[in-house]
Amino acid sequence: MSRSSKSKETFAVRLKGNQISFLTSKRQIFVLVVLAVLLLLAMIVSIGFGTKYVNPWAVVQGIFGQGNALDVVVVQKLRLPRVLVGAMVGACLAMSGAITQGLIRNPLASPDVMGVTSGASLAATAIITLIPSASVFWLPPAAFIGAALTTLIIYVLSWKKGINPLMLVLVGVGIGSVASSLSTMLLVTGPTDVAQKAFNWLLGSVYGSSWKHVNMILPWFIVLGGLSLVFARRINMLQLGDDLAAGAGSRVERDRTLLIFTAVGLAGAGISVGGAIGFVALLSPHIARKLIGSSYGSLLPASGLCGAFIVVLADVAARNLFSPLDIPVGVFTSAIGAPFFIYLLWRSRSS
Structure with missing residues (x-):
């Protein structure tokens, strides 16, 4: 890795020559560190919070298998995997949203709005309702296939001598509505107990998460999250517009396709484990952009940290505000995200 000074504050980070490079600054690194610390504290x-309260020091001891035996069981077996799953789901959705907004160059773009989430949800709902005996390990590939097929359909219908970003959003909204209708049909026609399970999953929930679910999402999170960081420079170039990006050396359609399917994979991974947790993909990149700027080398990890933070805090509220009921975490993220989406619509209308 080499650094070349651009100014007193900003410098370039390069890996493998110039193949992987992006601009960052001391301030951006500081913000990322602060976000990481806040996320760790939130976790x-x-x-610690639940039917049995565990104080923060006992939580730290319990993570390493030390301290009171009951606290160790509560921390390691019940709560730690749930929190890890929530954090990774939030990070996957947020990074997917950041990539989508960068590609479409539209602040309203996200897997939720464009129908990708609905396509992934339809595939996972089909597995849950039609093959109830199937292993949960089939959910990630099913959600990815559903998201990928939905994206392919949207891509084909939006194509006219290249991709029109506005048409991509409009077609996505329509395809998403169709996928949501099919999911509802599966719920209505399926067995009641299975339909209830699928319904809770569609609302977005990390209830019952175990180490099995951690192992399900972890490889997808590492591989696709790493790829998104590798592709950060390409997103920065595509934001210049197709003509300028091509002039700067970008293979526009190839790069856009790679990035779209990276975003699809991240969304599918998050949805397959956490369900359709609404508005995290839309909200998190906006928060990160306000904190750290628009350079994707820093924006992507910041978005992931913000998404993880939102889901972890929403899960605390879901578990404790209406105890002993365990409310789906998606209810809380939607309560925050829906008004923000309306605000974005109003601002877009005004401008």
């Missing part, structure tokens, strides 16, 4: 608080 410790989340692990």
